[in-house]
Every structure is written in structure tokens, then in C-alpha cells.
Amino acid sequence: MNMGKEEMLDVFGTFTEKNDFRLNPDAKHVDMILNGLMANEKKYGLKFCPCRLRDGTKETDLGLLCPCNFKAQDVWQKQQRCWCGLFVKR
Numbered sequence: 001m002n003m004g005k006e007e008m009l010d011v012f013g014t015f016t017e018k019n020d021f022r023l024n025p026d027a028k029h030v031d032m033i034l035n036g037l038m039a040n041e042k043k044y045g046l047k048f049c050p051c052r053l054r055d056g057t058k059e060t061d062l063g064l065l066c067p068c069n070f071k072a073q074d075v076w077q078k079q080q081r082c083w084c085g086l087f088v089k090r
């Protein structure tokens with residue numbers, strides 16, 4: 001069964017609890033990303049990142065499941081956020 005927004009917020013809240021990042025304090029932005037995740041889950045069965053493109057290969061697409069490994073990426077080093085801005089540095 002697909003997750004609703006409240007459930008996703010709970011899961012992401014737990015995910016960020018003991019980390020040096022948190023959900024973006026901009027609730028509208030978070031809502032927009034959650035809508036994208038829900039749309040992808042409805043369409044593809046998995047929560048693919050809403051701001052990056054899948055190429056249909058397992059190798060690439062699995063790297064696009066949310067939450068992804070954004071802390072290992074340049075965007076985190078430079079902007080202190082994940083690509084979509086769902087997670088930001090505390």
C-alpha cells in the first residue's frame with residue numbers, strides 16, 4: 001500500500017532524528033516534493049526522486065529511491081541540501 005503524506009512525514013522525521021540534516025523548514029516546498037514522491041509511487045510503484053530523471057536501468061533507478069545517498073554528493077557539500085531540497089543541513 002502506498003504511503004500518505006502524514007506517514008511519509010513520520011518516516012522522514014524518524015530518519016532525520018539522529019542526523020545532521022532535517023526536513024526543509026519550508027513546509028510548502030516539502031509538500032511539493034512529497035506530492036512528487038507520491039505521484040512516482042503511484043505510477044512506478046516506488047518512491048523515485050521527483051527532481052531527477054530515471055533512465056530505466058536498474059543501476060541508475062535504484063539510486064533515485066528516496067531518501068537517496070545525497071550526503072555523498074557534491075550538492076550536499078556545496079549547498080548543504082539534497083538535490084530536491086527535501087533535506088537540509090541542521
Ligand code: SF4
Pocket residue numbers: 033048049050051064065066067068069070082083084085086087
Ligand atoms: S534528492 Fe532528496 S528528494 Fe530526491 S531522492 Fe534524494 S533525498 Fe529524496
